[in-house]
Amino acid sequence: MKEMRVQARMRQLRIAVLTLLPALLTPLTKTARAQATASATATQALGLSAFGGGTGTYTNVLGGRNLGITAGADLGFLTFHRYRPVLELRGVYPIHKGQIDAQKEVLGGLKVERRFGRIHPYVDFLVGRGQIDYQRGGLQVGFINFIKSTSLVYSPGVGLDFDVTPQWAIKADFQYQRWSVPFAIVDGSPAASRLAGAATTGTIHPKVMTLGAVYRFDFNHPFRRRRP
Numbered sequence: 244m245k246e247m248r249v250q251a252r253m254r255q256l257r258i259a260v261l262t263l264l265p266a267l268l269t270p271l272t273k274t275a276r277a278q279a280t281a282s283a284t285a286t287q288a289l290g291l292s293a294f295g296g297g298t299g300t301y302t303n304v305l306g307g308r309n310l311g312i313t314a315g316a317d318l319g320f321l322t323f324h325r326y327r328p329v330l331e332l333r334g335v336y337p338i339h340k341g342q343i344d345a346q347k348e349v350l351g352g353l354k355v356e357r358r359f360g361r362i363h364p365y366v367d368f369l370v371g372r373g374q375i376d377y378q379r380g381g382l383q384v385g386f387i388n389f390i391k392s393t394s395l396v397y398s399p400g401v402g403l404d405f406d407v408t409p410q411w412a413i414k415a416d417f418q419y420q421r422w423s424v425p426f427a428i429v430d431g432s433p434a435a436s437r438l439a440g441a442a443t444t445g446t447i448h449p450k451v452m453t454l455g456a457v458y459r460f461d462f463n464h465p466f467r468r469r470r471p
Contacts, residue, residue, distance in 0.1 A: 290319040291462075294414055296455015298335055300346055303447040304375070304382070304424070305432060307343030311336050313416075313453045317354065329354040331367060335451065340378055346422075346449060348373035348396050361406040369398040373422055384426040385435025394422040404457055412457040420449045 293316050300309040315333025331354045337345040350371035356363045373396040381388040402416035427434045428445035 289321070290317075290459060292317045292319070292457055292459040294333075294455055294457040296414060296416075296453045298451060298453045300335070300337070300452075301450045302341070302344050302346055302375075303431075303449050304344045308341045309337040309345055310339035310341075311347075312338060313455065319356075322358070325358050327356050327358070329356060329365075331369065333369070340376070342378055344378060344382065345376045346373060347376075348398075350396060350398055352398075356404070363404040363406070363412070365402050365404070367398075367400050367402070369396075369400070369418070371396050371398070373420075375422070375424070382426075382433065384433045387426070387435070389425060392425050394424065397421040398451075400451075410459045410461060412459070414453065414455045414457050416453040416455075418451040418453075420451060422447050422449065 293314075295312065295314040298309075298311045298313045300311065301307075302309060313333055313335045315331060317329045317331050319327050319329045321327075330351075332349075332351045334347075334349045336347050348371055350369035352367060352369035352371075354365050354367035356365035372393065374391060374393050376391050377389050381390045383389075398418045398420045400416060400418035402414065404412040404414050406412045424433070424445050424447055426445060427443045428447065433445075
């Protein structure tokens with residue numbers, strides 16, 4: 244008799260467990276789905292893009308001008324209150340070197356952009372290495388003929404990306420730079436000046452304007468396509 248009662252209670256317990264199991268699993272299922280959605284969103288927020296375009300440079304050496312190309316890549320992180328920090332790497336190479344000097348550079352640094360729908364204005368601060376090749380046999384300053392020089396380059400700038408599609412955008416970018424040169428600058432022109440037997444160094448401030456395009460890589464596209 245007792246065994247029958249125990250069996251009956253066991254059956255009741257199994258029925259109760261089977262009845263409550265769906266109710267217990269439903270919140271867990273919703274939580275798992277929410278976490279998967281959040282994970283996909285976070286992955287999408289970490290974005291890689293590449294850009295390139297035509298570049299005009301006012302070299303700030305005797306009115307020199309270059310026409311070149313710029314290419315680079317951005318790695319963007321999570322957006323916070325519509326502001327997005329971005330790590331950037333870019334290079335500029337002169338195609339038309341002008342008559343005075345040709346400036347080429349590789350820069351990297353931090354960019355912060357703000358989103359207003361399709362418009363993405365930004366500010367950046369880049370640092371890198373640049374080289375100046377002086378044209379027509381070199382730049383004569385006093386008794387010294389400079390063929391080339393290298394410099395640490397500081398480049399604060401502003402820009403704007405305008406989305407055409409989710410993956411393509413148009414870019415306008417301006418950089419105001421600071422270079423060191425191995426001669427003095429007097430009234431904006433190279434000048435011979437010596438201190439302790441060595442030429443006094445000076446600084447120039449090139450202005451660089453780029454118009455081009457941006458392509459954003461979409462690594463989550465296959466994930467979204469496979470989602471049920």
